[in-house]
Amino acid sequence: MKFTLSWLKDHLETDATLDQIAERLTMLGLEVEAVADPRATLAPFTVAEVLSAEKHPDADKLRLCTVRPGDGGPDLQIICGAPNARAGMKGVLARPGAAIPESGQVLKTGKIRGVESQGMLCSSRELGLGDDHTGIIDLPAETPVGVSIVDVLALDPMIEIAITPNRPDCLGVRGIARDLAASGLGTLKPLTVEPVAGTFTSPIRVSHGLEEADREACPQFVGRTIRGVKNGPSPAWVRDRLTAIGLRPISALVDVTNLISYEFGRPLHVFDADRLTGDIHPRLARDGETIRALDEADYTLTPDDVVIADDAGPQAIGGVMGGLETGCTEATTTVFLESALFDPRRIAATGRRLGIDSDARYRFERGVDPESAGMGAEVATRLILEWCGGEASELVISGAPPAWRLELSLDPVRVRTLCGITVERATCRRILEALGCEIVAEDSDGVLTVLRPSWRPDITAEHDLVEEVARVYGFDRIPTVSLPRDPMPRPVLTGAQTRRVTARRTLAARGLSECVTWSFLPKAHAEAFGGGLPALDLANPISSELDAMRPSILPNLATAAQRNADRGVANAALFEVGPQFHGGEPGEQRMVAAGLRMGASGPRHWDVRPRPVDAFDAKADALAALAAAGAPVGSLQTVTEAPAWYHPGRSGALKLGPKVLAWFGELHPGVLRLLDVKGPMAAFEVFLEAVPEPKAKPTKARPLLRASALQPVERDFAFVVDQTVPAETLVRAAKGADKGLIRDVAVFDVYQGERLEAGRKSVALCVTLQPTDRTLTDEDIDAAGQKVVAAVAKATGGTLRG
């Protein structure tokens, strides 16, 4: 919402400065977005007298002027191209160093066609004061010389404020003035609207074409015919105001509607009455009816839209935009004025569907004062008669304002309990009355009965009145109070939240960099990673590259790693902790720590030869994240059950019983090709929520450490087994052979090759025996060894390698 200072002062009596007004607007919730004060930019420009204007010796169209600045300084020589430069005129002088508002350029002394110019005489357009560039500004002869033009020109600062959706009353200058007055920054000037007496009956009548049930779509229509008008430009002050707020003056009849729209938040429409056929009917559009609107576009309407129709068809999209066919032109001599009221929801829906952003839609969808139809018609009539002459008919009125009267009670104590400020009852009353409320009653407890004003549809309950009092009284007067709290803060994170933090920092400690990538990705990527459910498509994606919710974080990390490689940052190791989506209902998502290493294990190095990353890098990362998340990693089973986006022979799942806690492995070459990335990539997905919550324990005490004083003993065994036997099966069997004695089993060699039968492999285990009560004898050790051999043989059919 834009307006000018002088416009505001038409409604507000105040001595406040522009800065004070701007500050107060912001503190009233009418946030100032911009102040354009020509007085600030134009202060360096002064009034000067042209003493002589001769032809430039080398240019026919330039003049060589002698200009007296009037500040006692020497006369200046200025080259000027304006045809109206003449001896004796008073003009506007820009000196070197001044910034020209139109171009923003700083003026310098320079030579024009070989003659020095010591300044510039300015046009209106160069100073940002209008469109006129036909000549330099020609000030009245009596204008004093040497003073700043700020002191002699009527310059009108423009203020732009942001209006929140709850304040339709401030979409007009008068509403803004009322808020400022309520806050004590001046007084609201009285407004009296004298009705214009009609001298004839309007030949165009209004009959509602709306069924009773649909009346709320256009509850009231006020119209009037004005005949014998002469349309033309509106007065200069009107054009200046409209220009200042960024509107294009069109003609007196159209400018009237724009002026009233911005002054009172009251949209109007003017029809060329001679182009209307028969009477006016506000009605719902018929399905498929079309209209060419004032923006010269054609719109197809539906029965949800209200139109203002005549006997020939729709002539305006009610409350949104008029029709081109019946709009006013320079040739219009008879006007039919419309001042109607429309249902905000319907206007919003129509405007949104048709994609029309108009000042009328903006106001109607937020809520126009239901009592303003008559006022708008009368103010507009007066201005039309004043500017265009003519004769007004009696008003034609169909329907009545909808019920808006609402009495609310306000207990001033609520201002204190809700906002923490004590506002005297009398102050509450004064503020509410200044906003247009009527205090209907006050009971013995001080509770006020308040009638809201017609222009405040947002006030519907006591808390709205509390807000109004607090807002106008000033949020800056609310005290700052500490929240009461426990003297010793307690931990607040849940187990799951703590686990996430630990997993994240563990992965970072292992050399992976944390990323945050979009929750959506290309649908083709989703499909390659087990997703692509229609329920997870975005109906309105921001681009076709981001059109499905991600079933996995990995495609995003893979493409990110490739982008890094393309930028010359090789061997990316990335991870993300975030949601993966498996269904379109709220909650069908899992918190996953996913990561990926690309390329080689490290850079080329004088001592360490880099190797390609592989499934064991991914397995190590997954196990570390699981351990950090509190999973019992010693009890996990590794099974070759990873999903299709992993290399089928180089991937696995880490399971706790039947529950999958993680997948890991090298990404499938087909998937790499689909993602357009280079391998190898070793990736993992850890399902943090699948990790069982630790059992609640009564104390934090750990079980007593039983460290044996006896020397542990290591024995090595090499077993020959079928190649398909997983190493984990051997280890498990060996560990279980004598649980009391065997502390650890490690795989220290795996061999398959020509020294063994085809299809067989040798797995070498180092078994650590830990005695607890006495030193082991050779017989003890042999017995344990035989148990290991027997257990492994039973589990795998393996035999000791000869």
Add this chain to the structure above:
Amino acid sequence: MEDLETLRAEVIAAVEKAPDLTALDEVRVGALGKKGRVTALMKSLGGMDPETRKQAGQAMNRVKDAVAQAIEARRAALEAAELNARLARERVDVTLPVRPETAGTIHPISQTWDEVVAIFAQMGFAVAEGPDIEDDFHNFTALNFPPEHPAREMHDTFFLPERPDGTRHLLRTHTSPVQVRTMRGEAPPIRILVPGRTYRSDSDMTHTPMFHQFEGLVIDRTTHMGHLKGCLSEFVEAYFEVDSVPMRFRPSFFPFTEPSAEVDIGCSRQGGELRIGAGDDWLEILGCGMVHPNVLKACGLDPEVYQGFAFGMGLERIAMLKYGIPDLRTFFESDLRWLRHYGFAALDVPTLHGGLGR
């Protein structure tokens, strides 16, 4: 019988001339071995009378000790020389680079998140979370957005496809649906902090289709707007690690709070450098207000009994302000150069006792 003195001089000279440990051992055997010269001399003592034997014995022992001492000294010197020679051969170029290790990093969003939690935990806020995919009720209706209200349009909502019952789910446009879920799920008093991903179909220099918000909610019987001011003021000073930050609460409008306010903090932009705290400029950082009675009602709480405040702000925004990160879009580009520059070390865990920022 050899002259004792000559013997001593000769043997010691031989010791000192021994070039290495092997030669030294030969000298030792030649002097002190079973057939050595000193040993042979000692054997002659047996034939002497007691008086002579006593004198000669003492003299011989002195020679024997002197020789043994010389040999030990020579051995130590030779061993030291040999060690030095070996160490010299073992020399490496220690200016060579170490074996490669890559330091990982924590994303600024996670770090900021940890900082914010540390601060609000002091004020007793628990962390609540909710789904990214939401229904219309939790994202809008329960939060007092009437259907067709212009405020809904301001949200640029991402929608999922129509469901069999004709409704459409959406990607939450703010973290506020978690307020609703919390209030409907537990009884006051409530103090929660809600961080999370939020989505708006908007993408330009200063908007990304996904970003992070966190919001706070306090519901009890007595918390008023003064507490809201106190809570936010303490947060801002702790987070920006500045002693006194001017704050300005401007009336504003949000469907789910009333009164509503936007909050500006004082800053200066002298020389193009943004500094929070001192200065004559304002910077908008968050929106807040008292929870709207319609929201309380939608959550089954009686607004005549319960009241409280809510606030919300952008996690990236406050991270950008604190750490001088110029461009929102870069948060989501996964550019390792950026992650290493703006990211944090794994062990830089922010705490209030150890300081938040690094």
